[in-house]
Amino acid sequence: MELIHLRILLALKQSGTLSAAAEQLHLTQSALSHQMKNLEQRLGVILWRKQGRLLILTQAGKYLSDVAESVIATVDSAEQHLALLGAGKTGKLTVGIDCHACYEWFRTILQPYLLAWPDLAVEVTSRYRFNSFEAIRQYKLDAVLTSDPAFNGVLHYQPLFDFELVLIVASRHRLAGRGFIEPSDLQQEVVLTYPVDRERLDMFRKVLQPAGIEPLNHITVEETDIMLQLAASRRGVCLLPEWLMAEKADKLPLDSLRFKNLPLTKTMYLATRHEDVALEYIQGLIELASNKPDKTAVHGSL
Incomplete structure (x- = not known):
């Protein structure tokens, strides 16, 4: 039959x-x-x-x-x-977040994205944070937001926007108010970072190690909000995207500083499989995510 x-x-x-x-x-x-x-x-x-x-x-x-x-x-x-x-109008999209600080920014685009794609099942996870690129290849993830791409031809990396890293200190910190600082200024500081290997941390690989600087102490913190509160109470300093300061600027006594002759500009990428780039819901995500985070538009708890 x-x-x-x-x-x-x-x-x-x-x-x-x-x-x-x-x-x-x-x-x-x-x-x-x-x-x-x-x-x-x-x-x-x-x-x-x-x-x-x-x-x-x-x-x-x-x-x-x-x-x-x-x-x-x-x-x-x-x-x-x-x-x-x-x-590419329906299906399931599993997005991995390979950047601790990205959650607050991604939250601002998630709701409009869900409204734009009502038939698409969307899951956001950090489960594969340390092997997210392999997870895409194994179809456990469909896309990953990352600022540390591996340009080896295996995945497609779509640049979304550029952003700057700044040193965040308490407003009463000895370095606060300076125009620019040097990596050597951190030699007697407690450095706050996410629980990531040093070779993946911009604080070490881009600031401290090239200058041969070892901080007074290194404390790892899982939550951005806790990290900012520790910094505000002069328990340490941290290196974070400038736009993360926006929501807490009027709630915590914090100041942001830049390093002299040391630009810390990075690019956010959306990593996908090559064959999925043309899918409409991937293109829709790229379009929304390509809007650089507004320094005044990051909401929710950091």
């Missing part, structure tokens, strides 16, 4: 005549009749009888037409869903 047989029975049930069913299915009457005679011979049952110009379904025909109604509806729905998947 083939789908065409079920479509013919369903068309006959709906129209009642051979000519109408043939027109609905874009078949000739003889081709339609031939298909059904072959099916009757294979099944060993009569599916319809003629009554004047009408075709009356037998008990077997009525049963199979009911089956056809259910099966065809399921098949049509599946075809529509697959067409939408192929066009």
Whole structure:
């Protein structure tokens, strides 16, 4: 039994005549009749009888037409869903966050993205933070927000926006108010960072290690909000994106500083598989994420 047989029975049930069913299915009457005679011979049952110009379904025909109604509806729905998947209009998108500080910014674009793609299931996770690129290759993730790309040709990295890292200190800190500072100014400081290996931390790989500086102490903190509160109470200093200061600027006594002759500009990327870049919901995410975070628009708890 083939789908065409079920479509013919369903068309006959709906129209009642051979000519109408043939027109609905874009078949000739003889081709339609031939298909059904072959099916009757294979099944060993009569599916319809003629009554004047009408075709009356037998008990077997009525049963199979009911089956056809259910099966065809399921098949049509599946075809529509697959067409939408192929066009990138629906499906599931699992986004990995490879940047601790990115959550607050991503939260500002997540709601408009969900509203723009109501049929798309979206999951945001940091589960694969230390092996996120491999997780994309293994189809555990579909995209990763990162500021530390690995340009090896395996994944596609779409640049989103540039941002600057600044040193955040308490407003009453000895360094506060300076125009510019030097890496050597941190030699007697407690450095606050996320719990990441030193080779992945910009504070060490871009500021301290090139200058041969070892801080007084190094404390790891998982939550950005806690890190900022520690900095505000002069328990340490931290290097974070400038836009993260915005929401806490009027709530915590903090100051942001830049290093002299040491630009700390980075680029945020969306990493995806090459074959997924053209999907509409990926392009939609890129379009939203390409708007650089407004220094005054980062909301929610840091």
